[in-house]
Amino acid sequence: MKPSEVEASASRGAAPALREAGGPGSDDGQSAVAANPLEIRRLCKSYTRGKPVLKEIDLAIEGRGITVIIGPSGTGKSTLIRCINRLVEPTSGEILFEGRDVVQLGRADLRHVRRRIGMVFQEYNLVERLSVIENLLCGRLGYVSPWRAWLRRFPQADIDRAFGLLEAVGLADLAYQRADSLSGGQRQRVGIARAVMQSPRLLLADEPTSSLDPKTSVEIMELMTALAGELQIPVIVNIHDVVLGRRFADRVIGMSDGRIVYDGPPDDLTDDHLNTIYGGDGWL
Amino acid sequence: MALTSAAQGGKSRRNPFPASWPARLGWALVLIYVVYASSTLDVSWDRFIAGLGYGGEFLGRMVPPNFSRWKLLLEGLLESLEIAVIASTMGILLSLPIGFLAARNMMPAWISWMARAVIAICRSFHPVIVAILFVKAVGFGALAGILALVVASVGFIAKLFAEAVEEISLKQVEAVRASGATFANVIIYGVLPQVLSRFIGFSTYQLDSNLRNSTMVGIVGAGGIGGTLFAAFQRFDYDFVSAILISIIAVIMLGEYISGHARRVFE
Numbered sequence: 054m055k056p057s058e059v060e061a062s063a064s065r066g067a068a069p070a071l072r073e074a075g076g077p078g079s080d081d082g083q084s085a086v087a088a089n090p091l092e093i094r095r096l097c098k099s100y101t102r103g104k105p106v107l108k109e110i111d112l113a114i115e116g117r118g119i120t121v122i123i124g125p126s127g128t129g130k131s132t133l134i135r136c137i138n139r140l141v142e143p144t145s146g147e148i149l150f151e152g153r154d155v156v157q158l159g160r161a162d163l164r165h166v167r168r169r170i171g172m173v174f175q176e177y178n179l180v181e182r183l184s185v186i187e188n189l190l191c192g193r194l195g196y197v198s199p200w201r202a203w204l205r206r207f208p209q210a211d212i213d214r215a216f217g218l219l220e221a222v223g224l225a226d227l228a229y230q231r232a233d234s235l236s237g238g239q240r241q242r243v244g245i246a247r248a249v250m251q252s253p254r255l256l257l258a259d260e261p262t263s264s265l266d267p268k269t270s271v272e273i274m275e276l277m278t279a280l281a282g283e284l285q286i287p288v289i290v291n292i293h294d295v296v297l298g299r300r301f302a303d304r305v306i307g308m309s310d311g312r313i314v315y316d317g318p319p320d321d322l323t324d325d326h327l328n329t330i331y332g333g334d335g336w337l
Numbered sequence: 338m339a340l341t342s343a344a345q346g347g348k349s350r351r352n353p354f355p356a357s358w359p360a361r362l363g364w365a366l367v368l369i370y371v372v373y374a375s376s377t378l379d380v381s382w383d384r385f386i387a388g389l390g391y392g393g394e395f396l397g398r399m400v401p402p403n404f405s406r407w408k409l410l411l412e413g414l415l416e417s418l419e420i421a422v423i424a425s426t427m428g429i430l431l432s433l434p435i436g437f438l439a440a441r442n443m444m445p446a447w448i449s450w451m452a453r454a455v456i457a458i459c460r461s462f463h464p465v466i467v468a469i470l471f472v473k474a475v476g477f478g479a480l481a482g483i484l485a486l487v488v489a490s491v492g493f494i495a496k497l498f499a500e501a502v503e504e505i506s507l508k509q510v511e512a513v514r515a516s517g518a519t520f521a522n523v524i525i526y527g528v529l530p531q532v533l534s535r536f537i538g539f540s541t542y543q544l545d546s547n548l549r550n551s552t553m554v555g556i557v558g559a560g561g562i563g564g565t566l567f568a569a570f571q572r573f574d575y576d577f578v579s580a581i582l583i584s585i586i587a588v589i590m591l592g593e594y595i596s597g598h599a600r601r602v603f604e
Contacts, residue, residue: 138515168517178512181528191526195517244512251516330565 058132083168089113090254090287091137096146098132106132108311110146114255119278119288120299121319124308125331130291134257137289138170139163151254172249173277175260177240178327179247181233185224188232189215189245193251218246222276238269242276249280256281258290264298270294274301295327395575402583403576413555413562414584420482420561421551421592425544428490429485433536435491436498442529443502456499459492464550467560480558486547486554493546494539498532501539503533537603541596548592552585 089222091114100103106129114120122130135141137148139155148155155166171192193211194202201207207215219225222242227235232243241261245324249254258277262270278301281288292298299305299319307315307322309329315326375381402409438444439452462470466483475481503527512525555563562581569577 072384140511140515164517164519166517167515170515170517174512176508178508180509180526180530181506181514182534187526191513191518192516194513194526195519197522199519199521199525202525224496247512263602291427316496334434 055135069294075083088117090151091289092147092149093133093137093322094147094149096133096136096148097144098136098141105144106311107136107143110311110313112306112313112316114287114289117285117287118303119281119290120304121299121308122289122306122308123293123295123298123330126293128308129311130308131259134259134289136289137255138167138172140172141234164195168251168334169254171251171253171256173241173244173248173256173258173261175263177237177244178242179232179235179243182231184229184231185235186215186219186228186242189219189246189250195251215246217248218249219242221280222246238267238272241269241273242267245273245277245280246259249284253284254286256284256286256288258288260291263293266299270297272301374506398573398575399579401576403525403574404437404580406577406580409565410562410584413565413581415590416479417487417551417555417561417563418548418588420479420486420554421544421547424483424486424551425490425540425547428487428543428547429494431487431491432494432498432540436495436536437502437524439495442505442507443524449499452495452499456492456495459488460496464489464554466558467556469557472558477558477560482551482559482561485559485563486550489550490543490547494513494536494543497539498536501532501535502528537600541600544599545589545592545596548589552588 084218088288090207091112093110093112096107096110096112097105098107110133122133124130132141136143137150137155139158143156146156150166153162153166155163157176158166174299180191183191187205190207193207193215196211197207216225216228217230222245224239224242224246227239232240235243241264244261256277262273265273274297277290288300290301299322302319305315305317305319305322306313307326309330309332315322381385435452435455439449439456441449444452448595464485467488468481471481471484475484509531510523510527513523518526552562552566555561555565556567558564562585566578566581569581
C-alpha cells in the first residue's frame with residue numbers, strides 16, 4: 054500500500070487482517086450465560102470509606118454499538134470503566150462479562166478476562182521506549198510465555214497481524230520508530246491498534262481524545278468506531294466533549310455524582326438533561 | 338486591572354530573596370568547627386611546610402619510573418583486570434533481581450524491606466573493609482577480591498536501580514497489565530524498557546569504579562596489583578611504585594574509554 058492509500062483506508066477504518074488470530078471463544082471455554090456481554094449490577098466503589106464514588110450502578114451493554122459516558126470531572130466515569138477490567142477494585146456489586154463475575158475472579162482468571170477486554174487510554178500509555186511494533190505486540194502479551202516475550206519471539210501470526218493492523222491505522226512506515234517520537238494522534242492510533250491486537254470482545258476507552266486537537270479527536274473516534282464495527286464488539290467511551298460524544302454514540306449514559314442520570318439515544322439528550330448531568334446552565 | 342496595577346505599583350519593599358538566618362548560622366558553625374578541629378589535630382602551617390619538604394624528596398625518588406620488573410607489574414595488572422571484570426559481571430547479574438525486589442512500587446513491603454536490608458549491608462562498609470573480611474573468610478588471593486567487589490557492586494547498582502524502578506511511569510505499566518499480561522510479562526514489557534538504559538549507565542559506572550577498586554584490594558591481600566604496590570612501598574622502591582601508578586592510570590583511562598563505548602553498544 055502506498056502512504057496515500059494507507060491514510061485513506063485508515064480514515065475509512067478498513068482493516069482486512071482484523072479477525073484472524075484469537076477471536077471469539079479462543080480461550081476460557083466459558084460461554085455466555087447472561088444475555089448481554091457485559092452486565093453491571095449494583096456496582097459501588099469508594100476509595101475512602103464513607104465517600105462512594107460510584108453509587109449502585111446498574112448497566113447492561115449489548116453486543117454491538119458505541120456507548121458514550123458523559124459527566125463532569127470526578128463523577129466516577131473513569132472509575133466505572135476501570136472497574137470493568139479491575140484496574141480499579143470494585144467495593145461491591147457484580148460485573149458480569151460474558152457470564153462470569155469479574156469481581157470474584159482469581160488472578161489467572163482475571164488475566165484471561167483482561168485479554169479479551171481492550172483498553173484505550175487518555176494519555177495513550179504506550180511504553181515510550183519500545184518501538185511502535187513492539188507496542189502493538191504488547192496486546193498479545195497475555196498469550197505469550199515470559200521466555201518468548203523476553204526473546205521477542207511472538208508467533209508469526211501475531212507479527213503478521215501487527216503489521217497488517219499498523220497499515221490499517223496508517224502508520225506502516227513508523228513500525229520501528231520509538232513510541233516517544235510520535236505525535237499525539239499517532240500515539241493514540243498505536244494505542245487503539247494495541248487494544249485491537251488483543252482480539253477483544255469489548256473495547257473500553259477512557260477519555261481517548263482529551264489530549265488531542267478537535268480534528269484529530271474526530272479521526273480517532275472514527276478509527277475506533279470503525280475498528281469496533283469490524284470486530285463486531287461493543288465500545289464504552291468516556292468523553293468530556295459532549296458534541297463529539299453525541300456524534301459517535303449509539304447510546305449515551307449521563308453520570309452525575311456517582312449515579313446514572315441519563316440513559317438513552319443521543320438524539321433524545323436535551324439541554325435539560327445536560328443541566329441535570331453537569332449542573333447549572335451558564336456553560337451552555 | 339487589579340493585577341496589572343499591582344505590578345506597576347512602583348517600589349515595593351518586599352525582598353524576593355529574604356536572608357535565611359538559620360543557614361547563616363549553619364555556615365558559621367561549620368567554619369568554627371573546622372578551625373577547632375585543625376587545632377586539635379596539630380594541622381598547622383609549619384607542619385604543612387615540613388610536609389612539603391618530605392613530599393619533594395619522595396617525588397624525587399619516584400623519577401625516573403623503573404619498569405624493569407614489568408613482568409611482575411603486568412601479572413598484577415592482569416589479575417586486577419580479571420577481578421574487576423568478573424566482579425562487575427556477577428555484581429550486575431545479582432543487582433538486577435535484588436534491585437527489582439527492593440523497589441517499593443513493585444513488591445509487597447516485606448520483600449522490599451528484606452532486599453533493602455541486603456543492599457544496606459552491602460553499602461555499609463568500604464570495599465577495603467569488606468575485602469579484609471573476605472580474606473579472613475576465604476583466604477588470601479583473587480577470590481576474596483572478587484567477592485568484595487561483588488558486594489560493592491550490588492550495594493551501588495541495586496540501590497540506584499531500585500530507585501530508578503520506583504520512578505517509572507505506572508501508566509505504561511497499567512496499559513500492559515490491562516492487556517492481560519502475566520506479572521513476568523508486565524515486568525519485561527512495562528517496566529524494564531523504562532529502566533534499562535539507566536541500569537546500563539549504573540553498570541558501566543560500576544565497572545569503572547571496580548577497575549579502580551581492584552587495584553586497591555590487593556593492599557589487604559585480596560589479589561591484584563595492589564599487593565605488588567604495597568610491597569614496593571614497604572621496600573622503599575619508589576621508582577617501581579611510580580611505574581605501577583603510571584600503569585594503573587593508563588589502565589583506568591583505557592577502562593573509561595571502553596566503558597563509554599560499551600554503553601553505546603548495549604543501548
